Amino acid sequence: MINGQRYFTSWSGGKDSALAHYQALQEGGSPACLLSMFEENEEYSRSHSLPYGVIQAQADAMDVPLIIRGASWASYQKKFLELMEIMKRNGVNYGVFGDIDLEDHLEWVQRNCEKGGITSYHPLWKKERRQVLTELLDAGFESVIIVVDENKLPATFLGRVLDEEAIAEIEERGIDACGEEGEFHTVVVDGPLFNRRIPVSFKEVERHEGYAFLPVVLQVG
Numbered sequence: 643m644i645n646g647q648r649y650f651t652s653w654s655g656g657k658d659s660a661l662a663h664y665q666a667l668q669e670g671g672s673p674a675c676l677l678s679m680f681e682e683n684e685e686y687s688r689s690h691s692l693p694y695g696v697i698q699a700q701a702d703a704m705d706v707p708l709i710i711r712g713a714s715w716a717s718y719q720k721k722f723l724e725l726m727e728i729m730k731r732n733g734v735n736y737g738v739f740g741d742i743d744l745e746d747h748l749e750w751v752q753r754n755c756e757k758g759g760i761t762s763y764h765p766l767w768k769k770e771r772r773q774v775l776t777e778l779l780d781a782g783f784e785s786v787i788i789v790v791d792e793n794k795l796p797a798t799f800l801g802r803v804l805d806e807e808a809i810a811e812i813e814e815r816g817i818d819a820c821g822e823e824g825e826f827h828t829v830v831v832d833g834p835l836f837n838r839r840i841p842v843s844f845k846e847v848e849r850h851e852g853y854a855f856l857p858v859v860l861q862v863g
Contacts, residue, residue: 644763645670649736650729652751653678653708654689655697657785657804658740658766658820660830661778665765666738667835674734675707676700677725684712690789690827695860696842703836719754726758735761742766742774742822771820775809783833787826788844788856794825797847797854804828829858 644666651663653676667673678697679688686693687710694710701708709728713721729737737755741748741764748764755762766774778785785804790797794817802808809819817825831840841861848855 643669644736647736648672648674648734649738649763650675650677650734651738655687655692655700655830656690656828657778657783657830658742660783660833660835661774662738662740662765664781664835666763673706675709678708678710679718680710680712682712682714684710688713690829691855692829692858693860696829696840696858699840699860703838703840722754723758726755726760730759737762739764740766742771742820743768744822771818771822774820781834783830785828785830788829788858789827790854791825792852792854799826800847800854800856801844
């Protein structure tokens, strides 16, 4: 439990980080900021290829500050550790992460948080994957599929809201509907964290190294 603790959330803009943040709030945690790792030019997020404007709009709709860092995969750990040091200096001792059951990623996060004196907290850890989705939908989150591994799912899933119908179709294909192993990624556009809907539109599908991407654009004005 994270009751009363100030924390940051490792924020991808997708469903798992959103649900983890929400559950930490439900447990009485006090959010200090969102941390997002970006590509080196700091234009797109490293995990979901979301433009800076969309991530910032999510943070604004939550009334929570956003801190980003651009990094290559080679410099990722160094940049992450720098952020942990900044959090510690500012009295933020806990980090919230959306991991469900990937041991290698959990160990990396725990090890590198510990180096910075931060306690990592994983409110979704070891929950049954279908339970995670039930909690997501029951809480009222609206998540749109924006990336698919085409070896696992066809590009026709791009742009679909992750609802009961989509989940059933994903599971019928023998694919984990949480997408925990990178089968797909989402962007959260509405839900209990936000004081307003995130206004987005989508461009033409792009493909890169076996993945199909639906570029997300923030609608302004």
